[in-house]
Amino acid sequence: MDLKQEYMQKKYNAIPSYEEVKLAMNSELTDEQIRTAGLIIKQAVLYNLCDVHIDLIEFTPGQAYSMLRVLKAKGYSDCKIMFIDSTPNYLTVHLNTPNLQSKE
Numbered sequence: 001m002d003l004k005q006e007y008m009q010k011k012y013n014a015i016p017s018y019e020e021v022k023l024a025m026n027s028e029l030t031d032e033q034i035r036t037a038g039l040i041i042k043q044a045v046l047y048n049l050c051d052v053h054i055d056l057i058e059f060t061p062g063q064a065y066s067m068l069r070v071l072k073a074k075g076y077s078d079c080k081i082m083f084i085d086s087t088p089n090y091l092t093v094h095l096n097t098p099n100l101q102s103k104e
Helices: 003-013 018-027 031-046 061-073
Strands: 051-055 079-084 087-094
Touching: 018 061, 031 051, 031 061, 061 079, 061 087
Parallel strands: none
Antiparallel strands: 051 087, 079 087
16 A cells, blocks of 8 residues: 555544544533533532432433433432333432532
8 A cells, every 4th residue: 555545544444434423423412411410410409408310311321321421420429320121210319428518
């Protein structure tokens, strides 16, 4: 293969496949999903609850896992997806109350 063909092959390989694009789009959270999860957590804190359940019925499986990653990155280490028949149903988040209390 000459240099031009090799160069063109590298350029061609840089184009993501349809499956890669579809996977990325299906895992991106919407503004509404993020806003709703934030409100649910804020309400739980206001009511001094220890656990939160976030409904995942309207989420794709990729979005459910994205929400899990976002919550873990935000410091909610004790959260997990609950399934019904291998479909994400809701996400549980345990609010670590000692970490949420203000320091005196």
